[in-house]
Amino acid sequence: MRMTKHTAVLQVLICILLISLNGYSQEHPNLILTKDGVQKIRAELGNAPLFDATLAKVKAEVDAEIALGIETPIPKDYSGGYTHERHKRNFLILQKAGVLYQILNDEKYALYIKDMLFQYEGMYKDLPVHPQTRSYARGKLFWQCLNDSNWLVYVSQAYDCVYNYLTKKERKQLEKNLFRPFADYISIENPQFYNRVHNHSTWGNAAVGMIGLVMNDEELIHRALYGIEDDGLPIGAKDNDGGFIKVEGQEVGFLANVNEPFSPEGYYTEGPYYQRYAMYPFLIFAEALHNVKPDVKIFEYKDSVLLKSVEVLIKLSDADGEFFPLNDAQKGMSYKSREVVTALDIAYHYGGHNPELLSIAEEQGQVLLDDSGLAVALGIRDGKAKKFQKKSINLTDGAKGNEGGVGILRYGNEDMTLVYKYAAQGLSHGHYDKLSFSLYEKGTEILQDYGLARFVNIEQKGGGNYLKENTTWAKQTIAHNTLVQNETSHFGGKYEVGSKHHSELYFFDDSNPEVQIVSAKETNAYPGTEMQRTMALIKTDGFEKPFLLDILKVVSKTENQYDLPFYFKGQVMQTNFDFTTPKTLEAWGSANGYQHLWTEGIGSPKEDNTKLSWLENGHFYTLTTTSSKDDDLRFVRIGANDPEFNLRRDAGLVIRRKNTQNTTFVSVIESHGNYSPVSEFSVNSNSAISKIELMSDTNEYTSVLIETKSNGEQLVLVVANINKQKDKEHTITINGKEYRWTGPYKFIKVK
């Protein structure tokens, strides 16, 4: 037996051993559906509108598939291709058919499952490894073990639903020829896939665990929870996304995958897009463990982190419910996805019936067809739903919550949202951007994070897989709204280096809704250079809406060239500087993402402040930033060296400051006014700021001033750069005027 350092893990282990020694026999279904639960569901049919509606939809979908007949083609394609999509559809339908069989007690669903399972059984025995070779862990039904694991997670549920419908002999045949070898293939035969801390492994662990629970196979259950003891993998091996497979001292298995990537509050280090993806195996296997092995107390594990993480995931979305695209993330993914339906229903049911989750379930418009989904539907029916309040929040990263984090500042009813990333690398799906940010007005991106370069499951685009532009563009620092030094990415774009570091929170304060502020420091991205970025969301008189104040202080041991991009979306309205637009467009650079940027215009500051206004989605926006006279101001357009049109033609303005050692960029982004193409009224189309100024900037203190046009009011923010103690008193004199305050910063209306 393998000993661990963690008492919690040990306790779980002992429980399982005790249970398995008892050797009690199981009734079915008991995995996701339970015998009691099914009785309760049947009793409520017709009385829980959202459940009934989901059931009707699922029934129509499955009936249509049954009418089409069963197809289990020989595996051939990448994702997006026919065989991939067919097998994917099969496992989704099998799971649903199982549920229908239990709830509706109609044998046709059981028969359909049985027939398809035996078709798979007949095929799997002799199936070679999938012919497509791109994956570091090729599957059999699919091009990668990951998708094979998806299959088994879903099909285990179907198997559980028809377990008692099948004869003992039939079960034996399926388990011997299909399920057991399937589970072994994705685990023992592919430890480089199975034995990691990674969303891939979470799927693999859950798959092995769930079929183990149905088969009552303690060996598989143990392998699911704790991984493979002796995997023979070399330390430092990498997958085809460049992620580490094995790190020295790495714990593995499902529990390790709960322990490591989640911070104590429930932030998942890969970011919300992959958290969403992983939530399904995390929560569905947890529900199964809860049902079959209640003594594991999985929902209480690591201070209930799995339940917490569901609410965190929802908080990581914009006003339309779309996830912030931190790290690799396909834009448009939202909490309406099927994975989050599952996670949310389970979190509601097993997490204390938080009524705010019900309003999200209403938006999702569907529920799980199990006990938890019924609970949600009944809660909604009984009018218990409350609006989910997305407030400002600071989320730590890292298993212990000490590896940086993500700060989210929200004003009003998500009227304006800042997403500020000072996190850890985020495993192999991480991007090289520290102290970067994106800004939203409701569900509209104002300053964007590019997201990933991939068209998930669209076969025409590189088999639906990551495109090379994901590495050459999307992951690079210049693709993000943060500082680039000497045209190189943070950590030299090296995963090994980036994985060792994270930024540090300096302070976060959302106690005053009119002046919310977050500050963080990064000292490792460029050795010898220290960056501190302080961002504040401020609403005050003279401004129609809150504005974002951005102070980026750079202190270096050497002279460097600094680039600070702002990827605005929309149409340029006005600048206060002159620029020329070249007759021919050339790529700005040759590496680190610069090779993908066309230079569309180039100019230099005319005044102490540089201004750019643009119009997007019926709103006007203005960036005002302090300038040095030698700055270059460059309009860029994404899309150079993009031979297959994989990139969007989005725009940015990059401020370049050359031959500079220490400098501080001060910028304000305002949203103001509106324009409607129907009324053709243009309202409040100008910035409210007459000037911004870096008033003083020392090692210890940085102070900035914002002056408004309407009433000449002066707003000052002073930041103590070294001592952040809340009770520390500060006194400084700026331009002959003394400022006194307590704590790491002070916002003052001077006039």
Add this chain to the structure above:
Amino acid sequence: MRMTKHTAVLQVLICILLISLNGYSQEHPNLILTKDGVQKIRAELGNAPLFDATLAKVKAEVDAEIALGIETPIPKDYSGGYTHERHKRNFLILQKAGVLYQILNDEKYALYIKDMLFQYEGMYKDLPVHPQTRSYARGKLFWQCLNDSNWLVYVSQAYDCVYNYLTKKERKQLEKNLFRPFADYISIENPQFYNRVHNHSTWGNAAVGMIGLVMNDEELIHRALYGIEDDGLPIGAKDNDGGFIKVEGQEVGFLANVNEPFSPEGYYTEGPYYQRYAMYPFLIFAEALHNVKPDVKIFEYKDSVLLKSVEVLIKLSDADGEFFPLNDAQKGMSYKSREVVTALDIAYHYGGHNPELLSIAEEQGQVLLDDSGLAVALGIRDGKAKKFQKKSINLTDGAKGNEGGVGILRYGNEDMTLVYKYAAQGLSHGHYDKLSFSLYEKGTEILQDYGLARFVNIEQKGGGNYLKENTTWAKQTIAHNTLVQNETSHFGGKYEVGSKHHSELYFFDDSNPEVQIVSAKETNAYPGTEMQRTMALIKTDGFEKPFLLDILKVVSKTENQYDLPFYFKGQVMQTNFDFTTPKTLEAWGSANGYQHLWTEGIGSPKEDNTKLSWLENGHFYTLTTTSSKDDDLRFVRIGANDPEFNLRRDAGLVIRRKNTQNTTFVSVIESHGNYSPVSEFSVNSNSAISKIELMSDTNEYTSVLIETKSNGEQLVLVVANINKQKDKEHTITINGKEYRWTGPYKFIKVK
């Protein structure tokens, strides 16, 4: 007295003379509101929800303005600037305040109007011509007479509402110092603005006529209806948009402006964007004439064309109610605009209470605060609304309906809509594109018409006026989905030439909803070259959705270079041809719009068919087109030579066929499948077509074949190019097979 050739006009004239000889005295209000109407409105208050809601909103808006106080600044700015927007807001509020005074009988509104009118009176007397000089007809309150006319159209209504509130002496003072000189200034002193057939003049005529009706000033009324008799303008003069001011034999005045730009069905030659703009003065003045001078029978004039035109305007919109951007048109303008609210309510009330108009009024969410708006609100309240059915329709252009037209083919519930333009020039707002088209799926543009290059009323962008790129890009033929010969625009881009010509309808047949077809010819765009373009919207087995078949036949006396662009929106998914993307982007050409196109990629056909697939708004689209092996296939991106970022960075694929005399382009555009970033399912992402072929092509007949992938079915369309008689029998032999049919075309499923 001026004699005309038209009996109708003469009758109207006699009526007016008779009425004015009677010299009866008027009661007020009588222009838009009437004494009886106001009584009826007051009686229904609280019982007509949409009317009540509009009233509440208008009251809140006007009350807020009254609280802010009256401002009538000295005119200074272009549109978008402060003085412009302030005076514009004033006239809108004055009109509303008048209505509130009448309906709510609250003197504060009358007092507000009186005070503001006297402020204008005090200012206007000594007001010089507006300081901004860009217009061919500068106003006094605004930079152009057009906006001054807007002011008077609205303010006349306010004046009518407070007419009896004012003393005779006050009225005399206002009329002497403000209204009469105002009316004279925009007419007698600016005949180049007033005495035209143009939307400008319509506003001018209506302004003069409406104040004339309130003042009971027969001279002004006559001037409104028939223009200025002796304007002293030279024949051939042009305005600053390049439009003709005076043409030989031109009739002028309001009635001429009803006669000329409207076709008999009610299509307005400038296109729907400007029709929408002109609808307000057309309909509001018509309503006023109807109320004050019922004997004019304005709503019956020219076979009730004004009433018809309102329904036509609605039919010229996509599924979201946004107008097709034919000619100069700002995208996003829709039938929810205030002008169309006015036009629709009046058309409903005076046009026989068409219940389909009520469903549009519901979408508009507001009504006019007068008799007609009340009628609409009561109709909706009483459940009379029916869905407005937008069907396929062929609209002729030209006063007599013999100057080409616009064909619209719709499938299903606006699931797919073709907009095919074979119209006349469309006056000064016309673009140089004959036989061009755009394609919509519901409210989404699939292949777009660029629209105009202007940001209406946004001061930052060239004062909100037309940008030079409107001339150099948006009006040019290459900016449209139609044929360009030798890199020159149709008619050499010359307005004088284009204005003399129009395309000719060959046939239009929407009798079979599964095969709808329109064909037109153009022989003047390039002298010596004849084009015939036949477009069919076809829904048949093997296709998920209807597809568009496009056959463009070109016959020339000389060898030429032909360019055929397709401006697709969205992300390139796949091509079946190889192309290279240049290291630097260069403008394609130096003139006629080509200077605004970057060459983003260039290739040549690999097979007999060229295919391009793209993804937009969650749908896949594929263009399949027959290729000649020497064709160039060029990906273009709009935005070269655009020093102020005035243009959108949209994409296109252009097929270039060089050194060719006669040729026929055959293309199919399919919409297929879907992709959701939430489910990440990619469904039916491939074209259903295995090949298309030009089977035969002679002077007399063109036949094309489409073969489907799923079942190898062959679809054939044969077009008789010369004889379009419906009862004509045709027989031809293609590839040894005989085809017989009657009429101009035949669609056949071969296998």
